[in-house]
Amino acid sequence: MAKEYKTIGEIAGPLIFVEKTEPVGYNELVNITLADGSVKRGQVLDTSKDIVVVQVFEGTGGLNKDSGVRFTGETIKLPVSSELLGRILSGSGEPLDGGPRIVPEDRWEITGAAINPYSRKPPEEFIQTGISTIDGMNTLVRGQKLPIFSGSGLPHNEIALQIARQAKVLGAEEEFAVVFAAMGITSEEAQHFMYDFERTGALERAVVFTNLADDPAVERLITPRLALTAAEYLAYECEMHVLVILTDMTNYCEALRQMGAAREEVPGRRGYPGYMYTDLASLYERAGVIKGRKGSVTQFSILSMPGDDITHPIPDLSGYITEGQIVISRELHMKGIYPPINVLPSLSRLMNSGIGSKRTREDHKAVSDQLYAGYAEGLDLRGLVAIVGKEALSERDRKFLEFADLFEDRFVRQGMEEDRDIETTLDLGWELLATLSEAQLTRIDNKYIEKYHPAHRNKSKASTE
């Protein structure tokens, strides 16, 4: 058993400073015993011959200089097992569901090693979410990391749940699992997720980690790492396709900022640590597909943009790491449109490899590009009309203005339980494009116009009849 020290020299926020220890390893797991016998866990942040700095996950409340500190000699590990499926755990991995302790098949380091880029297989398998704005215009593929950029009071949770319910790979019957990590969300929000998982039977195939708003903030720094470790185990050992939902990354980043302040670090932009990019990358990059292995890890994280500001460091640094983003719009939400996804700032960088003739349909890219261009143009005109009035518009421009309205009302808007397959989504796109004159469809090859444009389709039908 490791030696116990009672040499805490200083306690500051979530940190304790331990003196006169034997050599202690960087990043080691630490157990701290309080006077009442309860045990808290921590991690070594800085170690030297004179002083060891430990961050305490459950917070330093109740600690004093007499608390006993034990260095475990190993870094933090998660007991992993396929039995994790169906379980609900705390933000630091303790069972919360009254079930038995997890009997580990192995114990994995939660920091997770980087995948060798040479071992990665470029993601390319289309995941159909049943949501037109995603499937049609910001296609998700297996192994991608695609976050939702949202704001307070917007229905990002509903969208995440709808995706978790409907996501499927066409024509494949494969083992899948959902790993859900809640960081600093309210218990009401957590309930909402749990209720939906139970209602749909998804819980059986899920592992849930919950750190709630009133749980210690430092714990949030390990919650997503536990979740991703569980996901990697299920993916790479148990050969499952794992969808990881992390919510809310903003709370994670706040905890990171808090820790930085406690360590009196020089802050970077807007008070967030200068290493936040690297830290976030150590989470987001844990998505992917590995050559020669069956499973995969796909990440769908949710973050709320403080003040709806996409240039805020949290969405900004996330966007620099993830492979695109789905942006939720307050304006569309106020108009009563669900899901209020604004396609213009949204992007899926891996879309091109996931669509086309063998994966979705040959005209997919062209339809998507044309819908973008049309909607963008319509929105510009909407801005203009507000100044100069509709009368100043040409006939062509008026068409585009109407197109933007139609697009929001028919393509963007859909029901919470409405699961549109990709054909439906693309056909709907064509129906809307048909309201524009054919000469305006400059992004679409003539051969697709002849094949898919409703006017031509009807013609070719008529001629065969």
Add this chain to the structure above:
Amino acid sequence: MEIKGEIYRISGPVVTALNINARMYDVVKVGNEGLMGEVIGIKGEKTIIQVYEDTSGVKPGEPVIDTGMPLSVELGPGLLESIYDGIQRPLPVLKEKMGDFIQRGVSASGLDHNKQWEFKPVVKKGDKLEGGKIIGTVQETGNILHRILLPPNVSGVVDEINEGTFTVDDVIGRLSDGTELKLMHYWPVRHPRPVKNKLRPTIPLITGQRIFDGLFPLAKGGTAAIPGPFGSGKTVMQQQLAKWSDAEIVVYIGCGERGNEMADVLNEFPELEDPKSGRPLMERTVLIANTSNMPVAAREASVYTGITIAEYYRDMGYDVSLMADSTSRWAEAMREISSRLEEMPGEEGYPAYLAAKLAEFYERAGRAKTLCGDEGSVTVIGAVSPPGGDFSEPVTQNTLRIVKVFWALDAKLAQRRHFPAINWLTSYSLYGRTLDEWYNENISTEWTKLRSDTMNLLQREAELQDIVQLVGSDALPDDQQLTLEIARMVREYFLQQNAYHDVDSYCPMINQYKMLKAILTWGEKAVLALESGASVTNIVALESRDMLAKVRFEKDIDAVLDTVMKKADEEFAAQTQQR
């Protein structure tokens, strides 16, 4: 005897050691596992080390050994087609040794030391050689002849030189002072390799990207920056340059970016053909991938590893281009290390020496007369990722003070799917004039006029757009409405270029000239038609206009342009006759 010190403190990638007397930038082995590190500071008793691998579990008191060597790369045949991490460890070797995930404490040399190469000498016994001279050749890949160079700091008289099959460790000859000659040598990455003298950059790097070659050209040996917010197209453009630019050698550094992007390059490059030689692109490429989740200290080193390799091929007389995606992640690595050292921070927490480091790096670009007497060049193109897309931040600003070409990516254009999302109003190239002579001789004497007409048209459009924002386009007089329509054609038919379209992805320089000329000629005809009474509505509805839109997707454009322009003549004639 090696000097053994011990670890005093560990804070992430920064380790403090006692009792070693290492020099700055010496490589040291840290801890029981011998993790690789580099001395980056000396403060009294304490030696500060940045460690290139994860330091979890390392304890104070563990040993530190000074190798006495600065951080160096192995230079010799076998660099091409490789993929390295930031400190020149081949990723396939790491995979073989430790599996799909990167563990630590594994060393791997940059070159394959077992591979045999066919060496043909070009010098003979008695030849007197200066440093950097070519002593022989090895056919490195299908298309690239590797010139074996005497290291720049070695000179003497050849005593012995042998033809035959050798590994990079074998002795292939000797100088009269006994110096052994080999196919490879080491070079410290933080030292620029010397050249005889630098030359003026007067030859364009042809990229096949219309907005670059057409409006904001880069010279061979020049420097360019591509700043832009996330998702605006930095990586796609860097990859386009790596694929299509007419450099002979490409060094691509994925510096602190995504793993999947590197996987993509690895997947695609062996399949793609170099438009010039028809050989797989991979044969002329060296990849360096230190992704965002790999150790930051190795990320810091990656740009130096890359540029040293680039300089090495320049020294053989090749035109090399180097892409670094993203220099901001490199700067952030410097910031991370600097803050661990508790250095006095400069602007936004970056170290005060940020500007100096950026300048030193870009200074290593250039066209030069090499020590071997040939001409070679290193062109450097750095992506910059400004926080919040705000170009006033320190990395962008300090970069712009150095580089000669500024390709400004614009989030608004990207959102509108106008790709490449390069803003034509704010971007610039300071090489324009220096290159004009080349265009006159190699493309057409009309080219420079065509370019300035295009720029003027786009400027004019911007002015008119300001008015439209106030009064609507219908309020503009006809000739101005027509100007807007012609400018739109330039933007949509010429400036836009789809990187994912088989044909459109790469546009030969001569085709660029023909396309631009056709569009502007059509515009002139349109203006004449308007003057002789045709209406704007009718003009923009002409079929020849729609035909022009699709020229960029055609492989053989001569025939197509011919048809289009004939059609245009007919249509315009009909327009004026109707009156």
